[in-house]
Amino acid sequence: MSRKPARIRTGLPAWILSLPLVWMLLFLVAPFAIAAKISLSRSALAQPPYEPSFDWSAGVADWMERATQFSFDAYAGLFADTIYLDAYLSSLRIAALSTLCALLIAYPFALSIAHAKGVLRPVLFVLAVAPFWTSFLIRVYAWIGILKDEGLLNHALIWLGLIEEPLQIFATDIAIVIGIVYSYLPFMILPIYVALEKQDAALLEAAADLGASPWRAFVQVTLPLSLPGVLAGCLLVFIPAVGEFVIPDLLGGSDTLMVGRTMWVEFFDNRDWPAASAAAILLLLVLLVPLRIYDRLQTAEERT
Amino acid sequence: MSEPVLRLSRLTKKFGTVTAVDQVSLDIRPGEFFALLGPSGCGKTTLMRMIAGFETPDSGVIDLEGRDLSPVPPHRRPVNMMFQSYALFPHMNVERNIAFGLVQEGLPKAEIATRVADMLDLVQLKGLAARKPHQLSGGQKQRVALARALAKRPKLLLLDEPLAALDRKLREDTQFELMRIQRELGASFMVVTHDQDEAMAMAQRIAVMRAGVIEQIGPPQDVYLQPANTFVAGFIGKINLFPAKVVAVALGRSRLALDAGFEMNLPRADLQVGSVITLAVRPEDLAVEASGEGAAGQVLDSVFLGETSLTRIALPNGQVVQAARMNAARNGAWQMKRGDSVRVQIPPAAARVLAS
Structure with a gap:
């Protein structure tokens, strides 16, 4: 019965509507093409440090000749050494754990904002996004001071008598998870809040009227209706978390394997641009999977 | 005369300095179609929400078949309500919406299926069981809301402006439909409405409310022919x-x-x-x-x-x-x-x- 929603006719000139297309072309497709091209090259002692490199003035014949030098060696290299696979798996694991923790914290948070009365609601809403007013980098640095062995957290726990020896949190995966959860929490709260806020309050009254206790009403009505927000929040946290570089670099240990860091090392330390590019392209392809699932779920929702 | 299903005594509710419902007392008889009529803001919806348990009275007693409902939370009250916005669960199909109250009771699956089928029959929605609310017309949604509220076989059904969202022709048909269903089930219906024609057409007794106070209670003929005061006279029909x-x-x-x-x-x-x-x-x-x-x-x-x-x-x-x-x-x-x-x-x- 329901079909795809009809296209909205805004009557605006076509160039305004094509702006997102231009933007995507400049900042998504073009960089992707460049990275894809570099990933097919071979590392070389040159400037830039790979070949083939194309000379714009050399003519088509020269280009064709150089294009034959493209290879998938960089991709083969990714699978030759388990360090890449380990880095991918470790990244996915840390990102998944962080997403789960963020969800468990954000849901009650969003619920209490949505149920807040009067002026309290906008206040709580602003407080949820307030951390954005300070630079992301500074906030992650602050966590070093909290988590390190002689940091605030260990001092507090020892003072409270809960532990005797400082906990080793800094420079572990736990520190990374804490950093990611803290940094990305607003991205989880906001879509869940939006999903909860637009729910008709009469639905919960109807559920109660029909004999559902508050808990059952939550499980059977509130929760299922907020799932699109939950899903969007999970994507907004999970996808950047997989490729996160700053947080593992600052809070992680030397043995922390995350794909963002691995790329950094390939690019800057090993000056192996093709390997770094291949790793980036592969990451992009891996991250298409959850996006594809999200898309499928959305269309399934629309169809029923 | 048999004992009333519902007895309200001196029920009062204040919001800040405004007294929304002021010392209201009334009885609803078994099997009665009762209308609470008044202009918007007269307190009729607040009164209904107190019976359903969504508002707590400041004083007074809500007595349902001899039992004081005051300490009973909404989900344990044996009354059901049909919401003005219908409040159908958008993620559930018609069948699951109607079954919702029965599922909460923990009835066996077979029993639920029978009763849902009976309800679909009663409101003449057979064949639409698998539809989601957004695939229904306004009149169909109204019927699903009615079926859902009736599925639990309440002694008293509260209907909040049940016809307000329907267009004129459908409203008239639905009036007769509501009366038929009420007669068939023998339950007490209490309709809240601001539409005097609607109240006159459907109800056996009408309570006319103004500013939190009931001005007159009686059969439509009495209220129309012998209005208690100028307000009632002017509100019910032209005068x-x-x-x-x-x-x-x-x-x-x-x-x-x-x-x-x-x-x-x-x-x-x-x-x-x-x-x-x-x-x-x-x-x-x-x-x-x-x-x-x-x-x-x-x-x-x-x-x-x-x-x-x-x-x-x-x-x-x-x-x-x-x-x-x-x-x-x-x-x-x-x-x-x-x-x-x-x-x-x-x-x-x-x-x-x-x-x-």
């Missing part, structure tokens, strides 16, 4: 109010001098000589002739409404009255037009003496 002074009382009759400029007799002896009263007369009761007794009036305009024509007439004291006349063929063509001089009379039997 003409004639201020008058009692000039004499004798032999079981009173002589009245109307501000409109004429005198008449009323067959009542219980009025005080010299007191000022208000006479209320329905437009259809007002006698308008081309000549004769009564107040001299001038026709301002006359509108043709189909079964009736409504004429506005200006009286010598500046008062404007409304007179209705059936457009039945036997009444003949007596069309009034602007500027016609007429005589307006009040048939004594049709005049009500009101407290203002």
